[in-house]
Amino acid sequence: MTAMTPEAAVQHVVSTNPTFAVHNITVRGVSIKAFKNIPGTVPGLLAAGWAQHGDGQLEYIAYENESWTYAEFTASVYRLGHALRDDLGMKSGDRIAIAMRNYPELLMLVLAVSSIGGVVVFVNAWWTTEELDYALRDSEAKVVFADGARMERLQPLKETLGLTLIGVRDGEGQTALDLSTLRDGAASDTAPDVTIDTDGDFAVMYSSGTTGHPKGVVQTHRGAVNAVFSWLMQSVIAPLIDPPAPDAPAAPRPSALVVTPLFHVTATHPLFLLSLPAGAKITLMHKWDAEEAVRLIRDNSITRFLGVPTQSAELMEAAKRMGEGLPTMDYLGSGGAKRPAAQVAQLAEAFPNAGVATGWGMTETNALGIGMIGDDYKARPECAGKLHPPVQELRMLDDHGNDVPNGTIGEIAVKGPQVMRCYLNKPDATAETVVDGWLRTGDLGVLDDEGYVTILDRKKNIIIRGGENIACLDVEGALHRHPDVLEAAAFSVPDDRLGEIVGAAVQLRDGTRLTQQDMAAFLDGHLAKFKIPVHLWVQHDVLTRGTTDKIDRRAIRTACLDNQEAQV
Template identity: 65%
Template sequence: MSVALSLKEAVHEITTTNPMFELTTAMIRGVEYRVFKNIPPHTRALLQASREAQGNGTAEYLVFGEERWTYDEFVNDVSRMAHVLQSEFGVREGVPVAIAMRNLPEFLVLVMAISSLGAVVVFLNAWWTSEELDYALQDSKAHLVFADGDRAARLQPLQETLGLTLVGVRDAEETCNLRYTDLRLAAPEHPLPDVEIDTDDDFAIMYSSGTTGHPKGVVQTHRGAMNAVFTWLMQAAMAPLMSPPEPDTPPAPRPSVLIVTPLFHVTATHPMFLLSLPAGAKLALMGKWDAETAARIVEREGITRFLGVPTQSADLLQASEKIGTSLETLDYIGSGGAKRPAAQVGQLAERFKRADIATGWGMTETNAVGIGMAGPEYVARPGSAGRLHPPVQDLRFLDEAGRDVPLGEVGEITIKSPCNMRCYLNKPEATAEVLQDGWLRTGDLGVIDADGYVTIVDRKKNIIIRGGENIACLDVEGALHRHPSIAEACAFSVPHARLGETVGAAVQLRPGAKITEADLREFLGEHIARFKIPELFWFDHAPLPRAATDKIDRRSIRTRCLETLTQGAATA
C-alpha cells in the first residue's frame, strides 16, 4: 500500500511531476503572482482542449430532462451561436452581452459562445425585478440580452428606454421578435471563430450584493477563471496521494455532475460547469430545485457529484429517505454559498456512506476558489471551513489597520491569488477598499489554527445569506424607505433552521401611519426580488435606536427584536 503524503508533500509532487499543474510567476496589473504555467489561457481554449477528456467529443455531455447532447454537439451549438453573435449582432472583444434566464442548456452555450469571442458575459440574477435589471444593464452597458419567458417579460418595459436587443429563449420565443432557435438553426456549422483573446482580458461580470444599496459588478478575467478551475482539478489529482486507495479498489466511474444552484451564481458556473470540461464530467441540469426530482436524476444518470447550498443537501437527505434510495453513486456532496450546520455533517455522512461530505468557502470576487475540505477531516471538524486550496493562493488574517494578527486570533480573511477579480465595475473606490497590492480583503472574519484549518466566525459587511443568496441589508432598507408610511427601517439576519438565515426588519412608522404586512410585502415586490423581502417585521412609531456615531445601531436592534421571538412576542 502506498504511503500517504501530507498536503505539502502532495502539492510538491503534483506541481513538479505533472506538466498540467506546473507553476510559474506572472505580473498581473503590476503585481507578481504564482500561476499555472501550461493551462488553457481562456475559455475557448479550455473548450477545445477538453475534447479528449470528453471521449474525443463522443461522450454524452449535457442532460436536461429528456434532451441530451454529446460533447461535440454541445461545442457545435457554441460555435453556431458564436457566429450568430459575430455576424448578426457585431459582437466583438470587450462587448458586454447579458444572459437573464433560469437554468437552461442555452445558458451554458451562451456563456461559452460569448466568452469565446472575447466578449464579456453579463450574468443577470433571474430573480431580479425590472428595477434591479434596469440598474445592472445600465451599469454593465449591455444592450444585447438573451432571456427566457419570465425575464423577457420583466425586460420588455426597459427595451425602448435602454435600447435593448432582446432575444427570446424557450418560452420567450413567442413574445420576442428575435428567437434563439431560429438564429441557431440558420447559423453555419463552422469551427469556433479564431479571435485573439489575452488571458487577462475580461471574461464575465457577475453581480454580488455588497453593503451599498445596489449590487456590485464583479469583473472576472479569463486567467482568474482558468486558474480557479485548475486549482480544483489539482485537488482531485492530489486526493489519492494523500489518501491512497486500497490495491483492489476498482477504477472510479466517470464523473457526473448535477447542477442545482442558479447558473447566474459562481458556485454553479465555475466549480461545476467550467470544471466539468477538463474533468471529463457529464452535466445534468435542473431548471428548478425539487429534492425528489434531484434524487431521481442522481439515480437515473449515475450522478457522482452534488454541490448546493446546505438546505439542498438537507432536502436531498430527506428525499432519499422518503423514496427509499441510498443514492450510492454519489461520491461527493458539497456545500457552498452558506455555512452548513455542524449537526448536518454527521447526518449526511451517516446516510450517504460512500460519499465524501464536503464544504467550501469562496466568493464571486475569487472566482469561487478559496478554502475547503472533504471526507473524514470535515466530519472531524464540522464547524471549520477547511484549508486553503493550493497552490496559487496565499492567505493572511488582518486587523482593522491591515496588520497580521497572531496565529489563533480573529482577523479579516485576506487572499492573494491570480483568481481574484480585476475590479468592481465602475466602482474604483470600492475596488481600492478591498484590493490592495494584489490582496483581497474579503470582509469575512476568521481564525486559523496551527494545522491550517480556518474557522469563519463573523462578517464585517452587513450581508444576510439566505439559503446561499447574498442580500445586502441596505438594499432591503432602500426598498422599505420608498414606502410613504415608513420613516426609517433597519434590516438584519434572523436565524432560520432550513435556510440558515432569513431577512427581518425593524420599521419606524410615520405618525398616524398604518400598514399591514401583506400590503408592505406587495409593495416591496415591485422593487426587490422576492427572496429579499423580510419574513419578519417589527413595527413601532418610536425612533430606531442609534449608536454613538448617530448611525442606526443595527446590532442592538437585531438583539432586541430577536429577544421578542424567544419571548413569543414578535410581530410576525
C-alpha cells in the same frame, strides 16, 4: 502506494505533472503565482476537454428528456459564436447579458460569448424590472438573451435602454430575434478565429454588497481558468493522500447535478467550467425538488452534488423517505452559506459513500478559496477548511492591514490569479477591497497552526438566505419608499431551512400601522421576492442608535429577536 501528506502531495504534483506546473508572473503590477501550462482562456477549456469527453462522443448535457453529446454541445457553442459576430456584429470586449433559468442554452451562451472575446454579463433571474434596469445600465450591455419570464420584465426597458432582446425557449416569439434561429442559421460550427487576452475580461457577475445596489464583479479569463485547475488538481492529489486499495475498481466518470442558479459562481465555476477539462457530465434541474434530485442521482449515476446547505438537508430527508442510499454519489458539497455543524455527521451517516465537503469562496475570487472534505470535515464541522493550493496566498489582517497571529481573529485576505480585476464602475470600492493584490474579503475568522480557517462573522451587513446574498441597505432602501416608514433596519433572522431569512424593524409615522402582508404587497415589484422581509417589527419611536448616532443594526436585531412578537 505509501500515503503522502497533503503538502508532499501538492509538491509532488506541481513538480512532476506539467499540467499543474506553477510560475511567478506579474499581473496589473502585482506579482502572483499561476499555473503555467493550462489554457489561457475560458473557451480554451472547451477544446481542452475534448479527449476527456470521448473525443466528443460522450453525453455531456442532460436536461429533462433532452440530451447533447460533447460534440453537439461544442458545435452549438461555435455556431452561436459566429452568429453573435457575423449576424449581430458583436466584437471583442462587448458585454452581452444572459437572463434565464438553468437551461442548456445558458451554458452554450457563456462559451459562445467568450469564444468571440465578448464579456458575459450574468443577470440574476429573480430580479425585478427595477433591478434589471440598474444592472443593464451599469454593465452597458445592449444585447440580452432571455427566457419568457425574464423577457416580460425586460420589455419595459427595451426602448429606454436601446436593448436588442433575443428570445430563448419560452421567450422565443416575444421579440424579433430568437436564439434557435440565430444558431441554426450560422455559417460555421468551428471555433471563431479570435485572439483573446488571458488577462482580458471574461464576465461581469453581480454580487450584493453593503452599498445597496449589487456590485458588478469583473472576472478575467486567467482568474476563471486558474480556479478551475486548482479544483482539478484536488482530484489528482486525493489518491496520493489516501491511496485506493490495489483491487479497487476504476473511478466512474464524474457526473454533476446542477441545482443552484447558474448566475452564481457556485454553479458556473466548480461545476460547469470544471466539467469541461474534468470530462464530467452535467445534468440540469428545471427547478429544485429534493425527491426529483434523488431520482436523478439514482437513475443517472451522478457522482457530484454541490448545493446550498438547505438542499443537502432536503436531499437527505428525501432519500430517507424514498429508501435510497445513493451509492454513486462520492462528493456532497456545500457552498453559498455555512452548513450547520450538526448536519455534517448526519449527512455522512446517510450517504456513507460520499465525501461530505464544505467550501468558502466568493464571486470576487471566481469561487476559489477554502475547503475540506471527509474525515477532516467530520472532525472540524465548525471549520471552513484549508486554502486550496497551489496558486493562492492567505493572510489574516487587523483593521490596519497588519497580520495577526494564528488563533487571533482577523479579516481573511487572499491573493492570486483568481482575484477579480475590479468592481465595475466602482474605483473607490475596488481600491478599498483590493490592496496591493490582496482581496480584503470582509469575512472575519481565525487561522490555526495547521492551516485550518474558521469563519466567525461578516464585517459586511449581508443576509445569506439559502445561498443568496442580500444587502441590508438594499432592503432598507426599498422600505423607505413606503410613505409611512420613517426609518428601517434590515437584518438576518435564523431559519432552520434556509439558514437566514430577512427581518426588518421600522419606525412608522405617528397614527399609522403596517402589517407584514401590507409591507410585502408594497415591496412587490421593487424587490425580488427572496429579499422581502418575512418578519416585521414596527414601532413609532426612533430606532436604536449607536455612539455615532447611526442606526445600531446589531442592537436592533438582538432586541427584535428577543421579542418574537413580530408580524409574520
